[in-house]
Amino acid sequence: MMVTGVKLTLLLLVTTTLISFFVGTVLAVMRVSSVKALRILGTLYVEICRNIPGLFWLLFFYFVFPELLPSEWGKALNTYEHYPVVAGILGLTVDNSSYVSDILRSGKLAIPDSQKEAAITLGLKPVQQWLYVMLPQMYRAVLPPLGTRMIHNFKNTSLCMAITATELTWATQQIESLTFRGIEATTIATVFYIIVSALMVAVVLGLEKYLKIDMTSITKSKA
Amino acid sequence: MIKFINVYKKFKEECIPLNNVDLSIAKGQVVVVCGPSGAGKSTLLRVIPRLEAIDRGEIIIDGLSVTNSRANLAKVRSEIGMVFQQFNLFPHKTAIQNIMLAPMKVRGLTRKQANKKAMALLERVGLVHKAGNYPSQLSGGEQQRIAIARSLAMEPGIMLFDEPTSALDPELIQEVLDVMISLAREGGMTMIVVSHEIGFAKKVADRVLFMDNGVILEDGSPHEVLISPKHQRARDFMSNVLHVRDDLREENATFLN
Ligand SMILES: Nc1ncnc2c1ncn2[C@@H]1O[C@H](COP(=O)(O)OP(=O)(O)O)[C@@H](O)[C@H]1O
Ligand SMILES: [Mg+2]
Numbered sequence: 170m171m172v173t174g175v176k177l178t179l180l181l182l183v184t185t186t187l188i189s190f191f192v193g194t195v196l197a198v199m200r201v202s203s204v205k206a207l208r209i210l211g212t213l214y215v216e217i218c219r220n221i222p223g224l225f226w227l228l229f230f231y232f233v234f235p236e237l238l239p240s241e242w243g244k245a246l247n248t249y250e251h252y253p254v255v256a257g258i259l260g261l262t263v264d265n266s267s268y269v270s271d272i273l274r275s276g277k278l279a280i281p282d283s284q285k286e287a288a289i290t291l292g293l294k295p296v297q298q299w300l301y302v303m304l305p306q307m308y309r310a311v312l313p314p315l316g317t318r319m320i321h322n323f324k325n326t327s328l329c330m331a332i333t334a335t336e337l338t339w340a341t342q343q344i345e346s347l348t349f350r351g352i353e354a355t356t357i358a359t360v361f362y363i364i365v366s367a368l369m370v371a372v373v374l375g376l377e378k379y380l381k382i383d384m385t386s387i388t389k390s391k392a
Numbered sequence: 393m394i395k396f397i398n399v400y401k402k403f404k405e406e407c408i409p410l411n412n413v414d415l416s417i418a419k420g421q422v423v424v425v426c427g428p429s430g431a432g433k434s435t436l437l438r439v440i441p442r443l444e445a446i447d448r449g450e451i452i453i454d455g456l457s458v459t460n461s462r463a464n465l466a467k468v469r470s471e472i473g474m475v476f477q478q479f480n481l482f483p484h485k486t487a488i489q490n491i492m493l494a495p496m497k498v499r500g501l502t503r504k505q506a507n508k509k510a511m512a513l514l515e516r517v518g519l520v521h522k523a524g525n526y527p528s529q530l531s532g533g534e535q536q537r538i539a540i541a542r543s544l545a546m547e548p549g550i551m552l553f554d555e556p557t558s559a560l561d562p563e564l565i566q567e568v569l570d571v572m573i574s575l576a577r578e579g580g581m582t583m584i585v586v587s588h589e590i591g592f593a594k595k596v597a598d599r600v601l602f603m604d605n606g607v608i609l610e611d612g613s614p615h616e617v618l619i620s621p622k623h624q625r626a627r628d629f630m631s632n633v634l635h636v637r638d639d640l641r642e643e644n645a646t647f648l649n
Binding site: 283284286287288289290291292293294297301302305306309380 | 441443466469470472473474476478480481482483484493494497498542543546552
């Protein structure tokens with residue numbers, strides 16, 4: 170049971186980190202876009218998602234979302250054995266991606282418009298301007314808070330026990346109620362959470378070092 | 393050929409950096425633009441690749457209007473290089489990566505071809521040994537030479553320079569000017585250079601413009617505009633800011649140095 174829990178927790182971590190990184194990036198780009206409709210849509214999403222507790226989103230996707238769909242689809246979801254995991258991924262992603270987009274947006278504000286102008290005059294298309302000039306600098310600028318956010322998201326995976334996803338925290342509860350060996354199980358889980366968080370910190374620090382650039386040259390050019 | 397037809401651009405009330413500008417610059421011409429701060433010199437350059445949109449009038453580059461056509465704009469942008477006062481290198485890329493980016497992504501060169509081209513350009517600006525440096529590891533003069541090389545990598549027919557040496561320490565100015573002078577002497581490229589470097593204007597400019605308050609007040613040979621401008625505003629500017637000496641002007645002799 171612990172092994173299944175560890176596996177599922179890691180699965181939730183990897184999928185939600187990757188998906189919310191991607192979705193958060195798209196949202197951030199939408200929110201600073203020159204197209205007004207995209208800006209409004211992005212801002213609306215972020216403001217709604219960020220101001221509602223993460224646990225609510227898990228419960229929403231688990232209990233409410235299937236009811237909103239045509240009844241056959243809803244039934245299919247409710248009887249799908251892995252639906253708790255899917256609902257967990259959806260709920261965590263909705264919550265986390267809104268934070269990610271906000272962090273990235275602040276990164277965009279730190280980069281002078283002249284970077285984009287240089288990209289434009291080199292003939293790069295808008296998508297290329299984002300991919301090769303803006304986003305790489307935005308990620309670098311916000312790496313520390315982005316890392317902290319991802320660790321936060323990792324800890325949030327434990328909330329998925331509320332929707333019966335068989336992740337690690339759920340497993341410790343099960344072990345407690347079935348065998349009364351909750352203390353041992355909880356200790357193991359705690360150590361696991363600490364180790365993974367520490368590894369994530371190490372990855373962020375490593376990336377920081379690897380991607381280290383002196384941003385003074387661009388902040389100066391704002392003058 | 394660059395053609396401004398009655399171009400009007402206004403920012404806020406009372407701030408009109410381009411007040412019905414008519415201008416035409418022939419292919420291969422080297423034009424130096426001078427004038428007081430706030431005259432509209434940067435705006436004159438920035439409306440060409442449409443970093444700023446204009447309010448009225450039309451701009452035509454090599455027969456294509458960039459005022460209303462997105463398709464023309466994209467085409468024209470990749471034919472124009474621009475060098476900025478603050479260099480604007482991409483800080484997360486090394487010198488050579490800065491140069492290679494656009495040729496690979498816009499022109500479709502392979503990494504190998506782009507690398508070869510970048511090395512040739514680094515050679516030309518005398519910075520082969522700095523290929524792997526990040527911008528933060530380069531002096532201002534070196535950054536600006538890399539920025540010029542980066543623009544040249546797209547083989548533009550038109551190069552715009554917006555005060556390329558104004559942000560540099562005095563001892564670093566000449567190395568950048570030398571690159572620009574060799575570019576101008578080589579010929580074939582249309583260059584518009586906003587600069588107050590009289591030496592540069594004297595050596596290579598075909599034409600000098602003096603701008604004030606959104607209007608091109610003087611337009612002529614370096615000699616005409618720098619030594620014997622028609623307007624009092626321009627005359628004052630030449631003496632007080634550019635220090636073109638009055639006695640030289642009066643004698644109408646060869647000027648400066
Ligand atoms: N983005 C902008 N928004 C508002 N005003 C601007 C902007 N850019 C330039 N200006 C104003 O337009 C005028 C001309 O500016 P500019 O073309 O930069 O002059 P120059 O390069 O000759 O110093 C100045 O008064 C300047 O303050
Ligand atoms: Mg200017």
